[in-house]
Amino acid sequence: MISIVGTVGVPACYGGFETLVEYLVEETDSQIDKNITVYCSSKSYPQKLATYKGAKLVYMPIKANGPQSVIYDIASLIHCAFHRTDAVLILGVSGCIFLPFFRLLSKAKVVTNIDGLEWRRDKWGKSARRFLKFSEKVAVKYSDVIISDNQAIADYVENEYGVQSSVIAYGGDHAVIEGLTFTDTNFALALCRIEPENNIEMILQAFSQTDKPLKFIGNWDGSEFGRALKSQYSAFANIDIIDPIYDIEKLAELRSSCSFYVHGHSAGGTNPSLVEMMYFGKSILCFDCNYNRASTEEQAAFFTDTAALVALIKAADSLSNGQQMVEIAQRRYTWAIVRQKYFELMAK
Structure with a gap:
């Protein structure tokens, strides 16, 4: 047993x-x-x-x-x-x-x-x-x-x-459902628990300095930290603060229609949300740490601070690591x- x-x-x-x-x-x-x-x-x-x-x-x-x-x-x-x-x-x-x-x-x-x-x-x-x-x-x-x-x-x-x-x-293969249409409807996606080590504030600061729309999904109301960020950054027209979504089909729709994905985790080893997203063929921007480099075999685009993320967001149209992410995911995850x-x- x-x-x-x-x-x-x-x-x-x-x-x-x-x-x-x-x-x-x-x-x-x-x-x-x-x-x-x-x-x-x-x-x-x-x-x-x-x-x-x-x-x-x-x-x-x-x-x-x-x-x-x-x-x-x-x-x-x-x-x-x-x-x-x-x-x-x-x-x-x-x-x-x-x-x-x-x-x-x-x-x-x-x-x-x-x-x-x-x-x-x-x-x-x-x-x-x-x-x-x-x-x-x-x-x-x-x-x-x-x-x-x-x-x-x-x-x-x-x-x-x-x-x-x-x-x-x-x-991560459970994240992709049958019948999905993969499109680009001009928004970036982020998804995580709203905790400091996930570099939430860095991501929000970066997008507040650009015109790129961001949909950010998380448990914002679960802590004073999250509530404060929600209150501050909801004021930006291009930032959509979204409460947790657990429905795999709704998540798949968002993942399959975003322009690119931003992953701010700096701790925790291999993050399930990252390996799930790797199946969708979208370019991925990761906070630069050894865990994320190991998970993506160093093929993602990496940032270390707000300025570096702003630069990646502005150059996002030229990023093309989505197919590498799919290949790694299908081989390992x-x-x-x-x-x-x-x-x-x-x-x-």
Whole structure:
């Protein structure tokens, strides 16, 4: 039996890890994935399914995000330990401080995806960063296999801990739906969680200095940071501040009709929103960091500050990296490849 710990749960309703689990539990003829248990937060599911796509669902009465995520993950691991799982896939390091005790209680193989160096994110205070860094250290020490979603993360793990990790990214092929018409209706697109490390303000400042229309999708009302930016930049005629869109068809329509895509993430390894967009054949402008360079094989256009982004926006008509993005995505970022790699690791 394989147990999956560390997400809100399935059906996917939150973020990248949840989407990953959604595709890991796809029913196939393979024998290895016939017996999967996914731990879910009952706080996020008014309707509690017993199974989903053949996987058994176990609900914990704890929130899966924020400070409670530590308790949520630990409670899930305790349940795993007493239900004789053969392998446990841990997504994120929040509850990994419990791993030394879990190893005493269970002989299960432990495979941990350490996510995108969560402790470096600007949204955390000093105490939270220290805790997450310590959890990461414990995860690397007590896991049988470490998964990094980006080569830059793998390089960090090897340099920091002397441990080699397996690099497995995310799939993005689900983002393209049948019947799409690919056009250019003269707007740039940006899509992300509204957090400082995603360089939201840099992107907005740059477009406020140009006439190029921008549609920027995000959870603006989820923080004071987002609300302040929404209030300030909604005043610009060319900037359209859009609330979160989770409907894959609506997202596909926007992605297929934009002129180009702007990706401001500076943390988090391989970002699902980036690999999804790479399938649409549009030129991509990325904030210049080792994660984004690794994800796009350095074929995107890169910017480091507002002035550099303004220059790229003004020269956008001459950009032509869209086909390179599609080629990379089809070669590296399919769910079939991701599924195979995960299950091979858990079966060894």
